[in-house]
Amino acid sequence: MQFEDAQLVYLCLDGDTDAFGRLVEHYQGAVFATAYYYVGRHGAAEDVAQDAFFQAYRNLRRLNDPHSFGPWLREITSRTAANWLRKHAKRLNSETPLPYKRPISIEDHRQGPASDAERTELYDRIQRAVDTLPERYRLPVVLRFLQELSYEEISEFTGESQEEIRGILQQAVRKLRDSLQDEGKGESNWFRVRK
Amino acid sequence: MVSCTQIENSLQAYIDGEVGASERAIFEQHVDECPICKDSLRAQQRANAMLFSAYSGERLTHSLRYRIVAHLPEIESVRIHDSVVDLINERAKHPISLWGRVGRLMPVAAIAILLFVTLVLRYSLPETPEPLVAMSIGVVTAASGVTVHAPKDAPSGEPAGLSEFVLRGDQLETRSGSGIMLSLTGPTSLKIGENSRVRVEDARSVMLDYGRIWLDVGRDGRLFKIHTPRGQVTVFGTVFSVSHINNETQVTVERGEVQVTEGDEFRQVEGGQQVVAKSAGELTEPALVNSRQEHSWARRIMPDSEAEKLFSRRLQSRSPSGELPSRQVYMVSPYTQEVTAIRLYWQPDQFLTGHCSYDLYVSGDNDLPIFHRRIEGSQFSNPGVSSLEIVPDKPIVGMETLEIRLVPDYKSGRIEIDDVQVKALVVEGS
Numbered sequence: 097m098q099f100e101d102a103q104l105v106y107l108c109l110d111g112d113t114d115a116f117g118r119l120v121e122h123y124q125g126a127v128f129a130t131a132y133y134y135v136g137r138h139g140a141a142e143d144v145a146q147d148a149f150f151q152a153y154r155n156l157r158r159l160n161d162p163h164s165f166g167p168w169l170r171e172i173t174s175r176t177a178a179n180w181l182r183k184h185a186k187r188l189n190s191e192t193p194l195p196y197k198r199p200i201s202i203e204d205h206r207q208g209p210a211s212d213a214e215r216t217e218l219y220d221r222i223q224r225a226v227d228t229l230p231e232r233y234r235l236p237v238v239l240r241f242l243q244e245l246s247y248e249e250i251s252e253f254t255g256e257s258q259e260e261i262r263g264i265l266q267q268a269v270r271k272l273r274d275s276l277q278d279e280g281k282g283e284s285n286w287f288r289v290r291k
Numbered sequence: 292m293v294s295c296t297q298i299e300n301s302l303q304a305y306i307d308g309e310v311g312a313s314e315r316a317i318f319e320q321h322v323d324e325c326p327i328c329k330d331s332l333r334a335q336q337r338a339n340a341m342l343f344s345a346y347s348g349e350r351l352t353h354s355l356r357y358r359i360v361a362h363l364p365e366i367e368s369v370r371i372h373d374s375v376v377d378l379i380n381e382r383a384k385h386p387i388s389l390w391g392r393v394g395r396l397m398p399v400a401a402i403a404i405l406l407f408v409t410l411v412l413r414y415s416l417p418e419t420p421e422p423l424v425a426m427s428i429g430v431v432t433a434a435s436g437v438t439v440h441a442p443k444d445a446p447s448g449e450p451a452g453l454s455e456f457v458l459r460g461d462q463l464e465t466r467s468g469s470g471i472m473l474s475l476t477g478p479t480s481l482k483i484g485e486n487s488r489v490r491v492e493d494a495r496s497v498m499l500d501y502g503r504i505w506l507d508v509g510r511d512g513r514l515f516k517i518h519t520p521r522g523q524v525t526v527f528g529t530v531f532s533v534s535h536i537n538n539e540t541q542v543t544v545e546r547g548e549v550q551v552t553e554g555d556e557f558r559q560v561e562g563g564q565q566v567v568a569k570s571a572g573e574l575t576e577p578a579l580v581n582s583r584q585e586h587s588w589a590r591r592i593m594p595d596s597e598a599e600k601l602f603s604r605r606l607q608s609r610s611p612s613g614e615l616p617s618r619q620v621y622m623v624s625p626y627t628q629e630v631t632a633i634r635l636y637w638q639p640d641q642f643l644t645g646h647c648s649y650d651l652y653v654s655g656d657n658d659l660p661i662f663h664r665r666i667e668g669s670q671f672s673n674p675g676v677s678s679l680e681i682v683p684d685k686p687i688v689g690m691e692t693l694e695i696r697l698v699p700d701y702k703s704g705r706i707e708i709d710d711v712q713v714k715a716l717v718v719e720g721s
Contacts (some may be wrong), residue, residue, distance in 0.1 A: 117360040128351040142351065149359050153366055222345040240307070241342040241351060247309045258309075266303040273338035 101252075105162035108153070120149055123166065125243035126253040127173050133238040134177035144180050148173040165195040167255035225275045236261055295322050298328045302335045308548070312563030312579050319657060333691055340624055340692070427456035428494040429475035430602040432594040436469025436485070454598040457491055464488045465502065469593040473590065474602040480507040482592045484534075495701070503534035505589035508547075514701065522553035522568040525650075525698060531560075532586055540568040548699075550652065552663070559658040571643040619697040630687040633695065635679045637671060647704035648680040649697045651681065655690040666697075668704045 101122075107115035124145065131144035152172050162211050226237055235254065239245045247265075251258045298321050304310050305318050322328050425485020431440065434451040441448025441458025451463060451471050461469050463483055471483040476494045483489050496516040497504070507530045508515045517524040519535040529547025533540065542551050543565040551558050554572035564577040565585070623633075633653065646668040653661045662683050670679060687693070 113360050113363045115355045116363060120356045120359050121354065125351060128355075132349060142355070145351075146355060146359060149355070150362065150366055153363060159622045218341065219345045222342060237342075238346075241339075244347040246345075247304075247307070262304050262309060265307070266300055269303045269335060269338055269342070270299075272342065273334055276338050276341055 100163075101165040102162035105156065105159065106167055108156055116153055119165065123169055123253065124149075125245055126166075126239055126249065127169065129242045129245070130173045130235060130241045130253075131177050132242060133235055134174065135180055137204070140180060140184070144177050147180075148176040151176055158189060164255065166252040170253050170255070222272075222276065225272050228275070229268055229271060233264050233271075236264050237268050237272075240265055293317055295321075295325060295328055298322065298325070299331060302332060302364065303339075305332075305335060308561065312561065315561075316579065326637070336692060337624070340622060343622070354547075359366045417488075422603050423456055426458055427606060428459060428491065429457035429473045429481075430598055430606060431455045431457065431471060432474045432598040432602060433470065433472035433482075433592050435471075435592075435683055437466040438469050438471055439464040440661075440696060454601050455596050460490065462490045468499075470588075472592050472594050474599065474606075476606050477508065478602075480594075482589045484588050484592075499533055499535050501535050503532060503536070503588075504529070505532040505586055514698070521571070522551060522574070525550045526551065529562075532589065541584045542566050543580055543582050545586060550696075552650075553661055557652055557660050557663050559654060559660070585654050621695045621697075623693045623695060625687070625690055625693060627689050627691060628694065630690070631682065633681045633683070633693075635666070635681065635697075637677055646705045647702075648700045652696040652698065653683070653687075654696075655687065656692060658694070661687055661693075 101119065104115045104119050108119070127148050128141055128145040131148065132141040135141055137146055148169070152169050155172070159165065161168075226234060229237065236250055236256075239250045239253070245253075247258045247261045250256075250261045254261070256264070296320060299655070300313065301310060301318055305315065308609070310318060322332055343522050366630060373675075431451050431453055434453055438451040439448045439462070440451035440455060440457075441462045442458065443462075445462075448462065448464075457463075457473055457475070463473070464473055465483055465485050465487050467485055470486055473481045473483075473491070475481060475491070481489075481491075481497065482505040484503040484505070487504065488500040489502070489504060490498040490500070491499055493509045495514060496518070498518045500520070504517070506515070506517075506526070508526050514527040517526070517533050519533060519540045521535065521538065521540040524531075524533055524542055526547075526549050529549055530545040531547070531549050532545075534543075535541075540553075542549060544559060544560045544562050546562045548562075549560045551560055551568070553568045553574050556572055556574045558566050558574050558577055560566050560577050563579060563582055565580040566577050567575045569575070633651075635651075648668040649666040651664045651666055653663070655661050664681055666679065666681075670676065
């Protein structure tokens with residue numbers, strides 16, 4: 097049984113904090129991925145995501161159309177991330193980039209450090225390839241591949257139709273496929289997906 | 292006839308499982324016959340594998356919900372005054388007079404009066420006893436015709452009534468022309484059709500003795516199991532129905548994905564598909580079906596709004612969503628090389644006992660079922676062992692990608708949290 101966003105927004109305005117919890121549960125993947133898209137791998141995406149939810153809660157009375165909670169939350173997340181970047185711009189510029197953060201797995205020990213470096217390189221190449229995509233394509237790609245959101249979930253959050261999302265992801269991966277074609281073969285590329 | 296351009300434009304939606312059953316069938320038929328499109332599909336799958344692989348370590352893997360909700364009251368008080376800083380500045384500028392001080396106490400007095408009135412009302416009105424609410428896992432939100440609601444192991448029961456609480460082990464029965472709907476914590480909606488008998492084992496598992504049920508398990512990756520005398524249905528967030536009539540189990544999926552297991556056989560069933568278990572160890576291939584039409588009986592069972600309100604007020608906040616990991620899915624690309632073994636690794640934890648068992652399901656391209664194994668939980672408690680090799684009956688050949696699912700059997704022990712879960716799977720090619 098799924099509550100509509102609008103119902104949950106009305107419940108929140110009535111002081112039901114658990115209703116806001118349900119909105120957090122539903123949108124946390126999208127908000128985290130958007131924060132990640134802006135602030136990158138500096139460990140701040142989670143803080144930005146959390147702050148974006150606080151901002152949304154604080155400003156909930158200003159939401160004109162409770163049916164468009166998703167796109168409104170996306171705007172807030174972008175603004176929160178932009179503020180974070182402004183605040184931390186100086187520090188980030190002088191900071192050495194952090195190594196690619198991944199959970200430790202036995203696989204890493206088995207393959208040794210060379211493979212870890214290769215993985216970091218693959219990540220960087222993919223990140224560079226994603227950066228060359230038209231701007232409108234980038235966020236849906238991150239939402240899909242970072243948090244594995246469905247087209248319906250992406251559409252609820254960006255405000256674009258599911259058909260548009262389908263077209264955007266098709267075009268985006270088609271372009272990425274060309275730039276990444278020669279990679280991947282020969283390495284044991286297991287990965288885990290949530291379904 | 293569908294053109295190669297149309298196929299090219301559907302590649303990503305196909306890989307993402309975002310095409311309808313008929314589009315999927317047309318797509319697969321074309322790709323089977325067209326080597327160019329087959330190559331494109333493989334290239335696109337590889338790009339997907341790399342993208343998922345690159346981002347996999349960056350993912351948000353825990354819920355932010357409870358941490359955020361815990362801080363909301365602080366924000367609430369700030370919201371009234373716009374900001375704490377403004378409030379402090381305001382007070383510094385305008386020191387509070389005696390009347391102002393009395394005025395400041397007014398909200399406190401109002402709250403105290405409200406609390407007093409609430410307490411008086413609470414003890415003067417009949418209310419469901421708290422222990423019953425605490426033990427409940429659901430509420431009857433619709434009941435029509437001749438029905439029976441019996442507690443666990445009771446020889447007989449009473450007619451099911453609206454807004455009744457449902458406890459673990461409760462049995463619900465319907466006769467001809469009747470129907471019941473339950474709202475279970477999760478939240479899950481369960482509708483029971485006519486001439487059926489169901490036992491609610493807990494909020495995430497039911498036993499269907501006979502008849503038919505319809506479920507909406509939501510979409511947050513939680514696990515739900517339905518047992519029938521013939522086969523087991525494991526679900527990961529979806530809308531579907533199960534019927535067991537004349538010793539034959541039928542599973543029809545409206546949205547999402549369902550896994551049906553009968554003995555060693557298993558099938559992945561998607562929206563608009565149906566599978567049937569006719570006899571022991573025998574499952575049909577998923578076939579296209581008009582699922583909305585099949586479920587028209589379920590749409591006629593409508594919840595009562597008062598009973599739904601009771602559920603959302605008393606039980607819904609206990610929904611376990613986001614708390615329980617449901618399954619781990621790994622994609623492995625052997626690129627058609629022969630696969631002789633699948634190896635599981637985990638981080639040993641000497642303090643760990645009572646680990647749950649897992650069911651391991653391996654499927655190939657186009658969800659082709661390959662094999663299923665049970666992994667006993669005791670394997671994870673042996674301090675000297677941190678990997679396990681699983682050898683299929685015969686080597687797997689010619690598969691571009693393998694999908695390997697580890698489904699925890701949460702009744703057999705504790706489901707592990709992220710840092711002690713099975714970590715990696717490696718395919719050993721020849």
